[in-house]
Amino acid sequence: MKAIFSHLSFNQKLAIVAGVLGFLAIFAGSPYTSNTATMNVKELALLVEKEVDHVTVDELADWIIQGKADYRLMDLRNEKEFNEYHIPTAENIPVGSLIDAGLTRNEKIILYSEGGIHSAQAWFLLKAKQYKAVYMLRDGLAEWKDRILFPSLAENASAEEKAAFEKRKAVSMFFGGSPQTGTGRAQATPQLAMPKLEMPAGSAAPAGTAKKKKKEGC
Protein backbone atom coordinates (compact mmCIF):
# COMPACT_ATOMS: atom_id res chain seq x y z
CA MET A 1 0.00 0.00 0.00
CA LYS A 2 2.78 2.37 1.05
CA ALA A 3 4.79 1.41 -2.03
CA ILE A 4 1.84 2.14 -4.31
CA PHE A 5 1.28 5.54 -2.67
CA SER A 6 4.95 6.51 -3.00
CA HIS A 7 4.85 5.76 -6.73
CA LEU A 8 2.02 8.19 -7.31
CA SER A 9 2.70 11.69 -8.67
CA PHE A 10 2.16 14.73 -6.41
CA ASN A 11 -1.03 15.61 -8.30
CA GLN A 12 -2.39 12.10 -7.82
CA LYS A 13 -1.66 12.25 -4.09
CA LEU A 14 -3.49 15.57 -3.85
CA ALA A 15 -6.41 14.05 -5.76
CA ILE A 16 -6.58 11.20 -3.24
CA VAL A 17 -6.52 13.66 -0.33
CA ALA A 18 -9.35 15.67 -1.93
CA GLY A 19 -11.31 12.47 -2.57
CA VAL A 20 -10.93 11.30 1.04
CA LEU A 21 -11.89 14.71 2.48
CA GLY A 22 -14.86 14.85 0.11
CA PHE A 23 -15.99 11.36 1.09
CA LEU A 24 -15.69 12.06 4.82
CA ALA A 25 -17.71 15.26 4.31
CA ILE A 26 -20.79 13.10 3.73
CA PHE A 27 -20.66 12.00 7.38
CA ALA A 28 -19.56 15.31 8.91
CA GLY A 29 -22.98 16.94 9.25
CA SER A 30 -23.93 20.48 8.36
CA PRO A 31 -21.22 23.16 8.26
CA TYR A 32 -23.80 25.74 9.37
CA THR A 33 -23.61 25.48 13.12
CA SER A 34 -24.81 27.59 15.99
CA ASN A 35 -25.19 31.05 14.51
CA THR A 36 -28.21 30.64 12.32
CA ALA A 37 -31.70 30.82 13.70
CA THR A 38 -35.28 30.81 12.60
CA MET A 39 -38.10 32.63 14.27
CA ASN A 40 -41.84 32.57 14.10
CA VAL A 41 -42.43 36.27 13.56
CA LYS A 42 -46.18 36.11 14.20
CA GLU A 43 -45.73 34.24 17.46
CA LEU A 44 -43.18 36.81 18.67
CA ALA A 45 -45.43 39.70 17.64
CA LEU A 46 -48.30 38.17 19.65
CA LEU A 47 -46.09 37.78 22.71
CA VAL A 48 -45.09 41.44 22.45
CA GLU A 49 -48.69 42.52 21.94
CA LYS A 50 -49.96 40.56 24.93
CA GLU A 51 -47.15 42.02 27.06
CA VAL A 52 -46.21 38.62 28.43
CA ASP A 53 -42.57 39.19 27.61
CA HIS A 54 -41.57 41.19 30.67
CA VAL A 55 -41.53 41.29 34.45
CA THR A 56 -41.77 44.48 36.47
CA VAL A 57 -39.19 45.64 38.97
CA ASP A 58 -41.74 45.19 41.78
CA GLU A 59 -42.24 41.54 40.83
CA LEU A 60 -38.50 40.96 40.64
CA ALA A 61 -37.87 42.66 43.99
CA ASP A 62 -40.57 40.47 45.48
CA TRP A 63 -38.97 37.31 44.11
CA ILE A 64 -35.54 38.26 45.43
CA ILE A 65 -36.96 39.04 48.87
CA GLN A 66 -38.79 35.71 48.90
CA GLY A 67 -35.63 33.93 47.79
CA LYS A 68 -37.27 32.40 44.72
CA ALA A 69 -34.85 30.22 42.85
CA ASP A 70 -36.69 29.32 39.65
CA TYR A 71 -35.17 32.00 37.39
CA ARG A 72 -31.83 33.37 36.21
CA LEU A 73 -31.29 37.11 36.12
CA MET A 74 -28.95 38.33 33.37
CA ASP A 75 -27.22 41.71 33.47
CA LEU A 76 -26.37 42.54 29.85
CA ARG A 77 -24.13 45.55 30.56
CA ASN A 78 -20.35 45.48 30.43
CA GLU A 79 -18.19 44.15 33.25
CA LYS A 80 -17.22 47.60 34.56
CA GLU A 81 -20.84 48.73 34.88
CA PHE A 82 -21.77 45.39 36.40
CA ASN A 83 -19.04 45.71 39.03
CA GLU A 84 -20.19 49.22 39.94
CA TYR A 85 -23.69 48.03 40.72
CA HIS A 86 -26.02 45.22 39.77
CA ILE A 87 -29.31 43.86 40.99
CA PRO A 88 -28.73 41.18 43.64
CA THR A 89 -28.57 37.62 42.24
CA ALA A 90 -27.74 38.89 38.71
CA GLU A 91 -25.13 37.30 36.47
CA ASN A 92 -23.10 39.38 34.04
CA ILE A 93 -23.47 38.16 30.46
CA PRO A 94 -22.93 40.74 27.69
CA VAL A 95 -25.25 40.41 24.68
CA GLY A 96 -22.47 39.05 22.45
CA SER A 97 -21.85 36.13 24.82
CA LEU A 98 -25.48 35.34 25.53
CA ILE A 99 -25.96 32.57 22.97
CA ASP A 100 -22.78 30.79 24.11
CA ALA A 101 -23.49 31.26 27.82
CA GLY A 102 -24.73 27.73 28.36
CA LEU A 103 -28.33 28.71 29.12
CA THR A 104 -30.80 25.89 28.81
CA ARG A 105 -33.86 26.40 26.68
CA ASN A 106 -36.46 25.71 29.34
CA GLU A 107 -35.20 27.80 32.26
CA LYS A 108 -36.72 31.11 33.13
CA ILE A 109 -34.39 33.88 32.02
CA ILE A 110 -34.86 37.53 32.94
CA LEU A 111 -32.81 40.05 31.01
CA TYR A 112 -31.98 43.60 31.99
CA SER A 113 -29.72 46.41 30.88
CA GLU A 114 -29.59 50.11 31.71
CA GLY A 115 -32.85 50.87 29.89
CA GLY A 116 -35.00 48.60 27.80
CA ILE A 117 -33.31 48.48 24.40
CA HIS A 118 -30.50 46.00 24.96
CA SER A 119 -32.72 43.60 26.84
CA ALA A 120 -35.34 43.79 24.06
CA GLN A 121 -32.68 43.01 21.47
CA ALA A 122 -31.32 40.14 23.56
CA TRP A 123 -34.89 38.87 24.05
CA PHE A 124 -35.26 38.58 20.26
CA LEU A 125 -31.91 36.79 19.95
CA LEU A 126 -32.88 34.19 22.53
CA LYS A 127 -36.40 33.76 21.17
CA ALA A 128 -34.96 33.24 17.69
CA LYS A 129 -32.83 30.46 19.16
CA GLN A 130 -35.96 28.82 20.58
CA TYR A 131 -35.43 29.69 24.26
CA LYS A 132 -38.85 29.24 25.79
CA ALA A 133 -39.12 31.38 28.93
CA VAL A 134 -37.32 34.63 28.26
CA TYR A 135 -38.44 37.87 29.90
CA MET A 136 -37.24 41.45 30.06
CA LEU A 137 -37.11 43.56 33.16
CA ARG A 138 -39.46 46.38 32.20
CA ASP A 139 -37.45 49.61 31.74
CA GLY A 140 -34.35 47.94 33.14
CA LEU A 141 -31.99 49.25 35.76
CA ALA A 142 -33.25 52.83 35.40
CA GLU A 143 -36.67 51.71 36.64
CA TRP A 144 -35.08 49.58 39.38
CA LYS A 145 -33.30 52.68 40.69
CA ASP A 146 -36.42 54.84 40.44
CA ARG A 147 -38.93 52.49 42.02
CA ILE A 148 -36.91 50.13 44.20
CA LEU A 149 -33.71 51.83 45.34
CA PHE A 150 -34.75 55.47 45.45
CA PRO A 151 -38.54 55.67 45.50
CA SER A 152 -39.83 59.17 46.04
CA LEU A 153 -42.91 60.71 47.57
CA ALA A 154 -44.14 64.13 46.51
CA GLU A 155 -44.96 66.66 49.23
CA ASN A 156 -48.58 66.87 48.06
CA ALA A 157 -49.11 63.08 47.98
CA SER A 158 -52.51 61.65 48.87
CA ALA A 159 -53.08 59.39 51.88
CA GLU A 160 -53.27 56.39 49.52
CA GLU A 161 -49.93 57.27 47.92
CA LYS A 162 -48.40 57.71 51.37
CA ALA A 163 -49.56 54.24 52.41
CA ALA A 164 -48.11 52.71 49.25
CA PHE A 165 -44.87 54.57 49.84
CA GLU A 166 -44.52 53.04 53.31
CA LYS A 167 -44.52 49.61 51.70
CA ARG A 168 -42.06 50.78 49.07
CA LYS A 169 -39.77 52.18 51.76
CA ALA A 170 -39.36 48.78 53.34
CA VAL A 171 -38.43 47.24 50.00
CA SER A 172 -35.99 50.07 49.29
CA MET A 173 -34.29 49.65 52.67
CA PHE A 174 -34.05 45.92 52.06
CA PHE A 175 -32.01 46.53 48.91
CA GLY A 176 -29.84 49.20 50.57
CA GLY A 177 -31.59 52.09 48.83
CA SER A 178 -32.74 55.39 50.29
CA PRO A 179 -36.36 56.49 49.89
CA GLN A 180 -36.79 60.14 48.91
CA THR A 181 -39.46 62.34 50.39
CA GLY A 182 -40.39 65.90 49.66
CA THR A 183 -37.91 66.51 46.80
CA GLY A 184 -38.15 66.16 43.05
CA ARG A 185 -36.66 62.91 41.84
CA ALA A 186 -34.99 64.45 38.81
CA GLN A 187 -32.69 66.60 40.93
CA ALA A 188 -32.09 64.10 43.66
CA THR A 189 -31.23 60.90 41.77
CA PRO A 190 -27.81 61.83 40.30
CA GLN A 191 -26.37 62.51 43.75
CA LEU A 192 -27.69 59.29 45.28
CA ALA A 193 -25.07 56.74 46.25
CA MET A 194 -25.66 53.24 44.92
CA PRO A 195 -25.95 50.50 47.54
CA LYS A 196 -22.99 48.26 48.27
CA LEU A 197 -22.75 45.08 46.24
CA GLU A 198 -23.86 42.71 48.94
CA MET A 199 -26.73 40.29 48.99
CA PRO A 200 -29.54 41.76 51.07
CA ALA A 201 -30.04 39.92 54.32
CA GLY A 202 -32.76 37.32 54.11
CA SER A 203 -32.69 36.82 50.36
CA ALA A 204 -31.22 33.86 48.57
CA ALA A 205 -29.72 33.54 45.14
CA PRO A 206 -31.40 31.23 42.67
CA ALA A 207 -29.90 27.76 42.96
CA GLY A 208 -26.74 27.17 41.00
CA THR A 209 -26.44 30.71 39.70
CA ALA A 210 -24.81 32.73 42.45
CA LYS A 211 -21.96 34.89 41.20
CA LYS A 212 -21.42 32.81 38.14
CA LYS A 213 -19.72 35.18 35.77
CA LYS A 214 -18.89 34.76 32.14
CA LYS A 215 -15.80 36.25 30.62
CA GLU A 216 -16.42 38.53 27.70
CA GLY A 217 -15.40 37.97 24.09
CA CYS A 218 -12.75 35.69 22.74
Place this chain on the structure above:
Amino acid sequence: MNAPYFKFGYFGDEISLIVAFAIGIGFGFFLERAGFGSGRKLAAQFYLYDMTVFKVMFTAIVTAMVGLFWLSVFGIVDLSLVYVSPTYLVPQVVGGLILGVGFVVGGYCPGTSCVGVATGKYDAMIYLLGIIAGIFVFGEMFPLLEGFYKSTAMDIVTLPELFGMSYGLLVFLVVVMALGGFAGAEWVEKKFRKGAAQ
Protein backbone atom coordinates in the same frame (compact mmCIF):
# COMPACT_ATOMS: atom_id res chain seq x y z
CA MET B 1 -11.33 33.70 17.64
CA ASN B 2 -12.99 32.47 14.47
CA ALA B 3 -13.48 33.79 10.96
CA PRO B 4 -14.72 35.78 9.07
CA TYR B 5 -12.60 38.24 11.08
CA PHE B 6 -14.02 41.45 9.62
CA LYS B 7 -17.63 40.50 10.30
CA PHE B 8 -16.78 39.54 13.87
CA GLY B 9 -15.25 43.01 14.27
CA TYR B 10 -11.68 41.85 14.92
CA PHE B 11 -10.42 44.69 12.70
CA GLY B 12 -11.92 47.83 11.21
CA ASP B 13 -12.44 49.26 7.71
CA GLU B 14 -8.87 50.51 7.25
CA ILE B 15 -7.25 47.19 8.11
CA SER B 16 -9.82 45.41 5.95
CA LEU B 17 -8.61 47.44 2.93
CA ILE B 18 -5.01 46.43 3.66
CA VAL B 19 -6.07 42.78 3.99
CA ALA B 20 -8.05 43.02 0.74
CA PHE B 21 -5.00 44.56 -0.98
CA ALA B 22 -2.73 41.76 0.28
CA ILE B 23 -5.21 39.08 -0.82
CA GLY B 24 -5.54 40.79 -4.22
CA ILE B 25 -1.76 40.83 -4.69
CA GLY B 26 -1.59 37.17 -3.66
CA PHE B 27 -4.40 36.26 -6.06
CA GLY B 28 -2.69 38.11 -8.91
CA PHE B 29 0.65 36.48 -8.10
CA PHE B 30 -0.76 32.97 -8.29
CA LEU B 31 -2.70 33.74 -11.47
CA GLU B 32 0.54 34.96 -13.03
CA ARG B 33 2.46 31.89 -11.83
CA ALA B 34 -0.26 29.68 -13.36
CA GLY B 35 0.41 31.43 -16.68
CA PHE B 36 -2.82 33.42 -16.67
CA GLY B 37 -1.06 36.62 -17.69
CA SER B 38 -0.94 35.30 -21.25
CA GLY B 39 -3.97 35.77 -23.48
CA ARG B 40 -2.73 32.93 -25.71
CA LYS B 41 -2.73 30.44 -22.86
CA LEU B 42 -6.16 31.57 -21.72
CA ALA B 43 -7.64 31.39 -25.21
CA ALA B 44 -6.07 27.94 -25.69
CA GLN B 45 -8.56 26.69 -23.14
CA PHE B 46 -11.39 27.25 -25.59
CA TYR B 47 -9.53 25.40 -28.36
CA LEU B 48 -9.12 22.47 -25.95
CA TYR B 49 -5.36 21.92 -26.37
CA ASP B 50 -4.36 23.53 -23.06
CA MET B 51 -6.73 22.92 -20.16
CA THR B 52 -4.62 24.72 -17.53
CA VAL B 53 -7.34 27.32 -16.85
CA PHE B 54 -9.94 24.63 -16.23
CA LYS B 55 -7.61 22.65 -13.95
CA VAL B 56 -6.39 25.65 -11.96
CA MET B 57 -9.88 27.06 -11.49
CA PHE B 58 -11.40 23.73 -10.53
CA THR B 59 -8.50 23.12 -8.11
CA ALA B 60 -9.21 26.53 -6.54
CA ILE B 61 -12.93 25.73 -6.27
CA VAL B 62 -12.34 22.31 -4.68
CA THR B 63 -9.65 23.65 -2.31
CA ALA B 64 -11.88 26.54 -1.18
CA MET B 65 -14.96 24.34 -0.87
CA VAL B 66 -13.33 21.48 1.04
CA GLY B 67 -11.34 23.97 3.16
CA LEU B 68 -14.36 26.08 4.08
CA PHE B 69 -16.48 23.01 4.76
CA TRP B 70 -14.02 21.42 7.18
CA LEU B 71 -13.00 24.71 8.81
CA SER B 72 -16.65 25.42 9.53
CA VAL B 73 -17.28 21.88 10.79
CA PHE B 74 -14.42 22.43 13.26
CA GLY B 75 -15.83 25.83 14.24
CA ILE B 76 -12.97 27.93 12.83
CA VAL B 77 -15.12 29.63 10.19
CA ASP B 78 -18.72 30.65 10.66
CA LEU B 79 -20.11 29.83 7.23
CA SER B 80 -23.40 31.58 7.95
CA LEU B 81 -21.51 34.91 7.89
CA VAL B 82 -19.72 34.26 4.59
CA TYR B 83 -21.30 36.39 1.86
CA VAL B 84 -23.26 34.53 -0.79
CA SER B 85 -24.44 36.70 -3.68
CA PRO B 86 -28.15 36.53 -4.44
CA THR B 87 -29.31 34.79 -7.60
CA TYR B 88 -30.93 36.59 -10.53
CA LEU B 89 -31.09 33.60 -12.81
CA VAL B 90 -31.66 34.90 -16.34
CA PRO B 91 -29.52 38.09 -16.06
CA GLN B 92 -26.67 36.06 -14.56
CA VAL B 93 -26.84 33.41 -17.28
CA VAL B 94 -26.85 36.13 -19.97
CA GLY B 95 -24.01 37.97 -18.18
CA GLY B 96 -22.00 34.75 -17.99
CA LEU B 97 -22.45 34.14 -21.72
CA ILE B 98 -21.37 37.71 -22.55
CA LEU B 99 -18.29 37.28 -20.32
CA GLY B 100 -17.54 33.96 -22.04
CA VAL B 101 -17.73 35.49 -25.51
CA GLY B 102 -15.49 38.36 -24.36
CA PHE B 103 -13.08 35.81 -22.87
CA VAL B 104 -12.76 33.89 -26.16
CA VAL B 105 -12.51 37.03 -28.30
CA GLY B 106 -10.12 38.99 -26.08
CA GLY B 107 -8.21 36.15 -24.46
CA TYR B 108 -8.74 37.48 -20.93
CA CYS B 109 -11.30 37.68 -18.17
CA PRO B 110 -11.39 40.80 -15.98
CA GLY B 111 -9.01 39.42 -13.33
CA THR B 112 -6.47 37.97 -15.71
CA SER B 113 -6.47 41.16 -17.80
CA CYS B 114 -5.21 43.00 -14.67
CA VAL B 115 -2.51 40.34 -14.31
CA GLY B 116 -1.60 40.88 -17.98
CA VAL B 117 -1.46 44.66 -17.48
CA ALA B 118 0.80 44.22 -14.44
CA THR B 119 3.22 42.21 -16.56
CA GLY B 120 3.17 44.77 -19.38
CA LYS B 121 1.01 42.99 -21.98
CA TYR B 122 -0.38 45.48 -24.52
CA ASP B 123 -3.37 43.32 -25.44
CA ALA B 124 -4.31 43.15 -21.77
CA MET B 125 -4.12 46.94 -21.53
CA ILE B 126 -6.49 47.31 -24.50
CA TYR B 127 -8.77 44.68 -22.94
CA LEU B 128 -8.83 46.52 -19.61
CA LEU B 129 -9.69 49.77 -21.39
CA GLY B 130 -12.56 47.87 -23.00
CA ILE B 131 -13.75 46.71 -19.57
CA ILE B 132 -13.69 50.28 -18.25
CA ALA B 133 -15.59 51.50 -21.31
CA GLY B 134 -18.09 48.65 -20.83
CA ILE B 135 -18.62 49.60 -17.19
CA PHE B 136 -19.23 53.20 -18.23
CA VAL B 137 -21.70 52.25 -20.97
CA PHE B 138 -23.51 49.85 -18.62
CA GLY B 139 -23.73 52.56 -15.96
CA GLU B 140 -25.21 55.05 -18.43
CA MET B 141 -27.68 52.50 -19.77
CA PHE B 142 -28.66 51.17 -16.36
CA PRO B 143 -32.09 52.89 -16.25
CA LEU B 144 -32.98 51.01 -19.46
CA LEU B 145 -31.56 47.70 -18.24
CA GLU B 146 -32.72 47.85 -14.63
CA GLY B 147 -35.90 45.82 -15.20
CA PHE B 148 -33.94 42.97 -16.77
CA TYR B 149 -31.05 43.34 -14.28
CA LYS B 150 -33.40 42.68 -11.37
CA SER B 151 -35.57 40.05 -13.03
CA THR B 152 -35.91 36.38 -11.93
CA ALA B 153 -34.71 37.24 -8.44
CA MET B 154 -34.36 34.10 -6.32
CA ASP B 155 -32.71 35.65 -3.26
CA ILE B 156 -29.80 33.63 -1.82
CA VAL B 157 -29.91 30.08 -3.15
CA THR B 158 -27.42 27.33 -2.45
CA LEU B 159 -27.32 23.99 -4.23
CA PRO B 160 -27.95 21.85 -1.10
CA GLU B 161 -31.09 23.90 -0.35
CA LEU B 162 -32.21 23.80 -3.97
CA PHE B 163 -31.79 20.04 -4.32
CA GLY B 164 -32.63 19.19 -0.70
CA MET B 165 -29.39 17.32 -0.10
CA SER B 166 -26.84 17.53 2.69
CA TYR B 167 -23.88 19.89 2.37
CA GLY B 168 -21.47 17.00 2.86
CA LEU B 169 -22.96 15.07 -0.05
CA LEU B 170 -22.67 18.11 -2.30
CA VAL B 171 -19.00 18.51 -1.31
CA PHE B 172 -18.39 14.88 -2.20
CA LEU B 173 -20.20 15.17 -5.55
CA VAL B 174 -18.25 18.30 -6.53
CA VAL B 175 -14.95 16.61 -5.58
CA VAL B 176 -15.90 13.57 -7.71
CA MET B 177 -16.88 15.91 -10.54
CA ALA B 178 -13.55 17.75 -10.25
CA LEU B 179 -11.49 14.55 -10.21
CA GLY B 180 -13.43 13.30 -13.24
CA GLY B 181 -12.94 16.71 -14.84
CA PHE B 182 -9.16 16.59 -14.29
CA ALA B 183 -8.93 13.13 -15.84
CA GLY B 184 -11.14 14.24 -18.73
CA ALA B 185 -9.08 17.42 -19.22
CA GLU B 186 -5.86 15.41 -19.47
CA TRP B 187 -7.47 13.17 -22.08
CA VAL B 188 -8.85 16.12 -24.08
CA GLU B 189 -5.48 17.88 -23.95
CA LYS B 190 -3.64 14.84 -25.34
CA LYS B 191 -6.22 14.35 -28.08
CA PHE B 192 -6.30 17.96 -29.27
CA ARG B 193 -2.57 18.61 -28.82
CA LYS B 194 -1.95 15.64 -31.07
CA GLY B 195 -4.49 17.01 -33.53
CA ALA B 196 -2.90 20.46 -33.41
CA ALA B 197 0.55 19.01 -34.11
CA GLN B 198 -0.58 17.12 -37.26
